[in-house]
Amino acid sequence: MADTVKSKVISIIAEQAALDISDVKPEASLEDLGIDSLALVESIFSIEETFDITVPFNANNPEESEFDISSVSSIIKAVEGLVAAQAA
């Protein structure tokens, strides 16, 4: 499952950033990838639709949301957690 989540999240982010999948490195921040606030909200929407989960995220205080968006890998980890929680 983990690899599927990872590759799907990376492909969502790559599409929003208009980058090749190979250019989306796990350690990169969204800012590094040129994802602005609108693209971020759209990415989260896309993640919710893809995995049929609800992501707790408020654009007013991203750093305080339970959903860690500080890097690509943190997003993948958070999505994995939500998908696992839903399966449980």
Place this chain on the structure above:
Amino acid sequence: MKRVVITGQGTINALGRNVPETLDAMREGRSGIGPLEFRDVERLSIRIGGQVRDFVPEKEFNRQQIALYDRFTQFTLIAAKEALEQSGISFEGELAARSGVVLGTAGGGVNTWDENYRTVYEDGKNRVHPFVVPKLMNNAAASHVSITYNLQGPSYTVATACASSNHAMGQAFNMIRSGMVPAMVTGGSESMLCFGGVKAWEGLRVMSRDACRPFSANRNGMVQGEGAAVFVFEELEHAQARGADILAEVVGFAMSSDAADIVMPSKRGAAKAISGAVRDAGVNPEEIGYINAHGTGTAANDKTECAAVAEVFGRHADRLMISSTKSMHGHLIGGTGAVELLACVMALQEGVIAPTIGYEEPDPECSLDVVPNVAREAKVDVVLSNAFAFGGLNAVLALRKFP
């Protein structure tokens, strides 16, 4: 140039069914925000709003009227009645032929859209009521005011999202100032507190789940409201000739466009509209005693607005007061500037500055006097009302105490 005064005002919103009730709530720092009540609310993640509670259209209008009036039109007509009664103006003859109505709304008949989409998509019916179009159109409220009060001059509706009312009132002001019309009925209305209306906003992830706390460090988003406010703007000599009570003078208006981002506000665009309104009013920046802020309670708006105010007013920014009454009545979107103008008139007439309630923690990026939590008595002579819309469209009005 003609001078323009306000001779009547009316409202209905989460704080009250009329102006006195609304101003009482603002003086007391009371919130009108609470749990939303409408069909399917349990399917929303955002469940609070500044709703007009226990509103029974059948008590206000007859069956034929209700068939034609969406909730935003109903609110408008209730507010217009109060404003026209206070003004005492009667539109007949030449006055009726030349005067009109310009109102703001962002969504128009959102409830009508929502209900009828349900009918055809969810309920699978293949027929809707014949009045759906005249009920939902954005100009329905303006048209019904024109019809009800015999206003035969220029009438139209302005839709600039959250700045709609301010743009509308600015139009009314300039039409009277230029001598084009003797009087205008103006203001705005919004009613999108229904499943589809709130669901759309939810998607943007800028809404708070618990409270609207403008300028507070722990703010976490905006809260929607609904309602209307309507004013009678009138040429000064016309008002004086008929012995009307004058509530305040409208002295300046400016608009600007950020030309930048569809949702993120810009300090430059906001500052341009604020300084433009001060200049148009022909006053010194130091004369501005109070600003009714756009103050949505989002992270982005509040810090950008404070930075714009600091830039325009320099050291005077630390002396003036700036509050957001959205903390009490919520964000009425296209109707918000109209309800907020009531707080401006109260500041000038009564010397009472409406507070920003829900204020809990100072934010260094909003370090102005935001009149936290408790209304304040203060003598002010000139005030501003800010509105900065999605789409980067900004509109700021300036009012002066009269006489």
